[in-house]
Amino acid sequence: MESSSWMGLFFWGFLVIYGVAMLALSPRSVTLGGFFEGQDRQGRTVAPWLLTSSIFISWIFAKSVTNAANLGASYGLVGGLAYATYWLSIPLTGFAIYRLRRRFAAKGLVSFLSSHYGHAAALAFTAAILIRLFNEVWSNTAVVGGYYGASGSTEFIGAALLFTLVTLGYSLRGGLRSSILTDAAQMAIFVVALVWVLGLVLPQHSTAELASTSHWSLDAGVDLLLVAGLQALSYGFHDPVLTDRGFISEERAMRRAFLFAGVLGFIAILAFSLIGVHAQLTGLAASDNVPATLAKTMGIGALMVMTVVMVSAAGSTLDSTFSSLAKLVGRELPLLAGRDLGSRAIGLGMGAMVLFALLGNLPMIAGTDILKATTISGTMVIGLAPVFLLHGLTQPTRLGFHLSFWTGLALGIALTLDWIPQAWAIGDGKYALLLGTNLYGLLLCTLGYLLPGYFLQASQQARR
Numbered sequence: 001m002e003s004s005s006w007m008g009l010f011f012w013g014f015l016v017i018y019g020v021a022m023l024a025l026s027p028r029s030v031t032l033g034g035f036f037e038g039q040d041r042q043g044r045t046v047a048p049w050l051l052t053s054s055i056f057i058s059w060i061f062a063k064s065v066t067n068a069a070n071l072g073a074s075y076g077l078v079g080g081l082a083y084a085t086y087w088l089s090i091p092l093t094g095f096a097i098y099r100l101r102r103r104f105a106a107k108g109l110v111s112f113l114s115s116h117y118g119h120a121a122a123l124a125f126t127a128a129i130l131i132r133l134f135n136e137v138w139s140n141t142a143v144v145g146g147y148y149g150a151s152g153s154t155e156f157i158g159a160a161l162l163f164t165l166v167t168l169g170y171s172l173r174g175g176l177r178s179s180i181l182t183d184a185a186q187m188a189i190f191v192v193a194l195v196w197v198l199g200l201v202l203p204q205h206s207t208a209e210l211a212s213t214s215h216w217s218l219d220a221g222v223d224l225l226l227v228a229g230l231q232a233l234s235y236g237f238h239d240p241v242l243t244d245r246g247f248i249s250e251e252r253a254m255r256r257a258f259l260f261a262g263v264l265g266f267i268a269i270l271a272f273s274l275i276g277v278h279a280q281l282t283g284l285a286a287s288d289n290v291p292a293t294l295a296k297t298m299g300i301g302a303l304m305v306m307t308v309v310m311v312s313a314a315g316s317t318l319d320s321t322f323s324s325l326a327k328l329v330g331r332e333l334p335l336l337a338g339r340d341l342g343s344r345a346i347g348l349g350m351g352a353m354v355l356f357a358l359l360g361n362l363p364m365i366a367g368t369d370i371l372k373a374t375t376i377s378g379t380m381v382i383g384l385a386p387v388f389l390l391h392g393l394t395q396p397t398r399l400g401f402h403l404s405f406w407t408g409l410a411l412g413i414a415l416t417l418d419w420i421p422q423a424w425a426i427g428d429g430k431y432a433l434l435l436g437t438n439l440y441g442l443l444l445c446t447l448g449y450l451l452p453g454y455f456l457q458a459s460q461q462a463r464r
Contacts, residue, residue, distance in 0.1 A: 011147070011148060011159075011304075011307060012148075012159075012162075014304075014307065014308070014311070015159065015162050015163055015166060015311065016162075016166070018166065018311055018312075018315070019165075019166025019167075019169060019170070021185070022166065022167070022170045022182045022185075022315065022319075023166075023169060023170045023173070025170075025178075025181050025182050025185055026170040026173045026174045026177075026178035026181065026182060027041075027173065027174040027177055027178060027181070028173065028174075030174045030175060030177045030178075031043070032342075032343060032345065032346065034174065034175065034176070034177040035174065035175030035176060035177065035323075035326070035346050035349070036175060036176060036326070036327045036330070036331055036345070036349075037176060037248050038176040038177050038179070038180045038245075038248050039177065039248075040177070045248060045249045045250070046180055046245075046248055046249050048249070048253045048256065048257055050180055050181075050183075050184060051180075051245060051248070051249055051253070051254065051257040052256075052257040052260050052261050052264075053183055053184050053187045053261075054179070054180045054183040054184070054245060054316075054320075055090065055242065055245055055257055055258060055261035055262075056187060056260075056261040056264050056265055056268075057183050057186050057187040057190060057312075057313070057316040058179075058183060058241050058242070058245075058316050058317055058320040059087065059090060059241070059242060059261070059265050059317075060190060060265060060268060060269070060313045060316065060317075061136070061139070061140055061313060061314070061317045063139040063140055063142070063143050063314075064083070064086075064269060064313075065269065065272045065291070065309065065310070065313055066143050066146075066289055066290070066291055066292075066310070067083055068080055068083045068084065068269045068270075068272045068273040068276065069272060069273060069275040069276035069279070069290045069291045069294075070276060070287075070288065070289070070290045071083050071221065071224070071273060071276060072213075072272075072273035072274060072275065072276025072277045072279075072280070072290075073276035073277070073279045073280045073284070073290045074221070074276070074280075075213075075214070075215075075220055075221030075224070076210075076211075076212075076213025076214040076215070076221070076277055076280065077210065077211060077213060077214040077270075077273070077274075077277060078214045078215065078216065078220060078221035078222060078225060079221045079224070079273060079276065080269070080270050080272075080273020080274065080276065080277070081225060081270060081273075082221055082222075082224040082225035082227075082228050083224075083228065083269055083273065084265075084266045084267075084269040084270040084273070085225060085228035085229055085232060085266075086228050086231065086232055086235060086269075086378075087262050087265035087266040087269055088229075088232045088262060088266060089231075089232035089233070089234075089235045089236035089262075090236060090242065090258050090259075090261055090262030090265060091258050091259045091262040091263070092232060092233065092236065092262075093236030093237060093242060093243065093246065093258065094246060094254065094255050094257070094258020094259060094262070095255060095258070096237075096388050096389055097109075097243065097246035097247070097254070097258075098246075098251050098252075098254065098255045100112060100388070100391070101246075101247070101251050102251060103392065104116075104391070104392070106247075107247060108244075108247055108332065109125065109237065109240075109243050109388075110122050110125060110126060110328070110332045110333075110336060111332070111335065111336075113125050113387075113401070114336055116391070116396045117387075117396060117397075117398050117401040118398045118401075119336060120398070120402070121398060121401045121402065121405070122336055123336070124402070124405055124406075125238075125384075125405070126328065126332070126333065126336075128238050128380065128381055128384075128405075128409070129238060129239075129240050129324075129328060130325075130328070131380075132238050132239055132240075133240070133321050133324060133325050133328075133356065133360075134356065134359070134360050135363075136241070136317060136318065136321040136360075137164070137318065137321060137356055137357065137360025137361060137364075138360050138361055138362065138363040138364035139363075139364075140313075140314040140317050140318050140321075141160035141161070141163055141164050141314065141318070141360075141361055141364050142160060142363075142364040143289070143310055143314055144159055144160055144163045144310055144311055144314050145157060145158075145159045145160035145163075145364065146289045146292045147159070147292050147295075147303070147306070147307045147310060151288075152365075157364075157365055160361065160364055161361065163311065163314065163315070163318075164318070164357050164361060165357075167315050167318045167319050167322070168322060168353060168354065168357045170182065170319065171318075171319045171322040171323060171353060172322075172350050172353060172354075175323045175326055175327075175346070175349065176244065176248075176323040176324075176326075176327065178319065178323070179316075179319045179320045179322075179323045182315070182316070182319060183316050183319075183320070186312040186313075186315055186316040187312075187316070189308060189312040190309060190312045190313055190316075191268075193305050193306075193308045193309040193312065194268065194271065194272060194309055196305050197275065197302070197305055197306060197309060198271060198272075198274065198275075200298065200302055200305075201274070201275060201278040202274060202278070204278065205277075205278065205281060209281060210274065210277055210281075213277050213280055213281065217429075218426070218427030218428070218429045218432065218435075219427060219428055219429035219430070219432075220429065221429070222429075223426065223427050223429040223430070223431040223432055223434070223435045224429075224430075224431045224434075224435075226426075226435050226439075227378075227431055227434050227435050227438050230382070230435075230438040230439060230442055231378035231379070231382065231438060233382075233385040233389065233442070234378075234381050234382050234383070234384040234385035234388075234408075235378050235381065237381065237384040237385075237387075237388050238381040238384060240324035240325075240327070240328060241317065241320040241321060241324050244323075244324050244327060245257075246258070275290065275291055275294060276290050276291075278294070279293075279294045284297065291306050291309075291310070292306065294306075295307075321356075322353045322356070322357070325349070325352050325353060325356055326346075326348075326349025326350065326352055326353055327349065328352075329348060329349055329351075329352035330345035330346060330347075330348040330349030330350075330352065331345045331349070334348075378438075379408070379411060379412040379415055379434070379437060379438055379441065380408060380409050380411075380412030380413070381408055381409075381412075382408040382411070382412075382438060382441050382442050382445055383404040383405040383406070383407055383408030383409065383445040383448075383449075384404075384405065384408070385442065385445070385446075386400075386404050386445055386446045386448075386449035386450065387400075387401055387404055387405070387449060390446070390449065390450065393450070393453075394450055394453030394454050394457060395453040395456050395457050395460075396453060397452040397453050397456055399452040400448065400449040400450065400451070400452040400453050401449065403445075403448030403449065403452065404445040404446070404448045404449035405445075407441065407444050407445050407448050408441060408445050411437055411441040411444075414437075415433070415434065415437050420433055420436075420437050424436035424437055424440060426439065
């Protein structure tokens with residue numbers, strides 16, 4: 001058999017074997033608690049080590065490791081550090097959820113918003129979550145497709161859809177419990193493959209050589225580093241893949257899991273960006289998928305290992321996306337409407353999974369830029385930072401929520417449509433306007449959130 005035939009057999013066969021293995025790890029049937037809360041058959045909460053591994057690998061998106069490498073190729077270590085900064089939102093989100101659970105008895109973010117800011121606030125937040133989950137489908141399947149063919153090709157689309165199908169298959173079996181159990185295996189696969197890949201490229205360069213690719217100026221990636229620092233204040237809150245895991249175990253165990261997972265994720269993303277730094281040092285032509293392009297120049301072995309890295313990373317995110325979507329549609333939205341569907345919630349959640357598996361791949365087929373799934377959505381939700389981080393600092397008001405939330409959303413949309421004036425730009429780098437929009441926007445959102453509460457408190461004290 002020719003080498004190209006062997007190569008094709010491995011790549012396509014690996015997707016099938018991967019799917020079979022994940023199905024074998026998934027529970028055959030689960031309770032409501034298992035499907036939506038990740039509990040085992042005895043109703044026990046998720047073990048701390050399983051929770052940590054699940055948070056870690058669920059946030060190591062295939063698009064994220066690809067973006068990290070792309071940015072490393074463009075800006076050196078500064079680019080990798082900029083993207084890794086998003087992972088600091090994991091411990092920040094964990095500490096915020098810990099505070100909301102301890103001080104305000106929060107059981108979930110949707111129900112928390114409904115109780116303190118009204119149904120309209122909860123619905124607006126739900127819409128933001130749905131956009132996030134929609135983005136997670138296509139942005140991860142597109143990365144997997146990139147290892148099988150050029151964007152838009154039959155091989156590209158076929159691999160992305162096959163990957164979606166196998167992930168959907170085991171996600172339907174057990175919901176969040178399936179996601180958490182398979183996450184442990186996916187993390188082990190990812191870590192081993194990542195170490196292997198780094199072992200292929202890092203010995204070729206000295207530390208000084210790797211550091212020489214960085215230039216600490218706004219137009220050399222520092223603007224994106226600052227954007228990531230600002231967006232990290234809110235980014236985690238609109239991702240139910242992360243926040244759902246904040247309510248399924250004891251508070252202190254959860255807080256530790258979020259802290260460790262965030263630190264590990266930061267290190268892993270920064271390490272993977274070195275793939276891009278290596279590509280820059282070797283003069284590899286720029287592309288929108290540096291890891292795939294680099295792997296193809298290093299031979300079939302490197303390409304196989306890189307494919308394993310991406311499939312395990314994408315699978316852990318996509319199954320978590322499906323389980324979070326099922327919980328949102330099957331349980332949280334009906335409860336918001338005052339209805340508890342009982343066991344029927346599982347069926348409704350499964351239907352939502354299938355629908356998103358179909359519709360969520362449309363942008364992948366159209367060839368949308370995967371970095372936009374992070375930077376644009378991150379701008380749209382900057383208004384969540386004051387709501388969840390500053391809750392209790394002043395009297396919560398519905399007006400304050402909406403002024404903060406909709407200001408951030410409007411700025412994100414305006415940025416997408418090129419409506420933000422250049423006067424808002426900070427510096428003259430590629431992300432200058434993005435930085436200005438996020439800095440000034442966050443200030444506006446914070447004022448919008450706090451001022452109504454202060455005015456209300458002042459008026460109440462004046463009437464006493």
